[in-house]
Amino acid sequence: SKIYHFESIDSTNNMAKKMASEGAAEGTIIIAEEQTGGRGRLGRTWVSPKGTGIWMSIILRPNIAPTEAAKITQITAAAVASGLRKIIGEDVGIKWPNDIIIHRKKVCGILTELSAELNSVNYIVVGIGINVNMDTKDFPEEVRRIATSIKACVGRTVSRKNIVKEILHSFEELYSDFTYNKNIKKSIEICKKYSVTLGKEVKIKNKEKEVVAKAIDLTEDGQLLIKNQSGVIEKVFSGEVSVRG
Ligand code: BTN
Structure with missing residues (x-):
């Protein structure tokens, strides 16, 4: 599948939605070095400085009902957590429904957006934002309390390319199990195993x-x-x- 890499755009989710509406294929990936209008859930802003994070969106065209979109978020969370664990070997947790947690702080958020008719999905854009190599001293005070970066957790700079590779590898496996075999068990199992929410x-x-x-x-x-x-x-x-x- 194709990967589009931008220096600076408003939001990879916006770009992905535009490309999807113009017919881009399932599996198309949009990555940006910087987002000038990064968006989070619940109308929040997602700070996306140049060169230090992974700001990425994937276009999907699953044959599912709009009500099943939450499954895509869980598949993505499972893929991100597994991918990160492989690379950094830290205890990476999932806070339901869409946050990835290390050392009790958020390193990654997932924003799933869909275009749908009454009973079927036209396309889904799943946006992944990961704080990789930023120094947390550069985070605003309020953010520092709840968010961190991978670099701050492991004490070294980590290759964004390797992270993207591992995450996409895990995603491909879990997503194709879902679309070809109608099997989401593995993703849900991973989400349960790494959950920081269950039991609390x-x-x-x-x-x-x-x-x-x-x-x-x-x-x-x-x-x-x-x-x-x-x-x-x-x-x-x-x-x-x-x-x-
Ligand atoms: C959240 O936790 O609120 C979700 C954050 C999602 C951020 C990513 S960065 C890539 C993609 N483009 C956006 O504008 N947002 C998502």
Whole structure:
């Protein structure tokens, strides 16, 4: 598949969506050295300085219903965590649904966006942002408390190329298992094994409410099962999760 490499663009997800809408094939990859308008989840900004991070998007055309998009996020999280573990040998965790954690801080976020009709997906763009070689002293104070970089964790500069290679390798394996064999078990297993969320008390914030509950399982649909304080088990589709303690 084709890889497009840009020096500077607003957002690899924006570029990927544009190319997908113009017919780009499944597996097309967009990478930028710098993003001037990097986007995070929930309308947030994603700081994407030049040359130190991995700002990348993958165009996918899976034959799935729009409601299954959460599975793609889990497959991606599993691929990123596995790929990073291979390269840096650190304890890399997954905070459901889309954060990759090292030393209790975020090193990577995933932004899945889709174009869909009522019952079918036209295309999905999965954006991956990884803080690789930045010095955390350059992070704004508020960010430093919750985010880190791979370099800060392992104490040396790490090759972005090798990371991209390992992640894409894992992704290809897990994604093709899903599309060709309808099998997502391996991805979900990885997400469970490396989860920093399961077994913990979590606070879930969404539009309507904020609940405190215990995260007990991850379903094959990529949803979190929680047990609330009255002992009732519920499924969480997305929203903002913070792990307590
Ligand atoms: C999050 O944790 O909120 C998700 C962050 C996703 C950032 C990546 S960087 C590459 C791609 N392009 C974007 O504009 N965002 C994603």
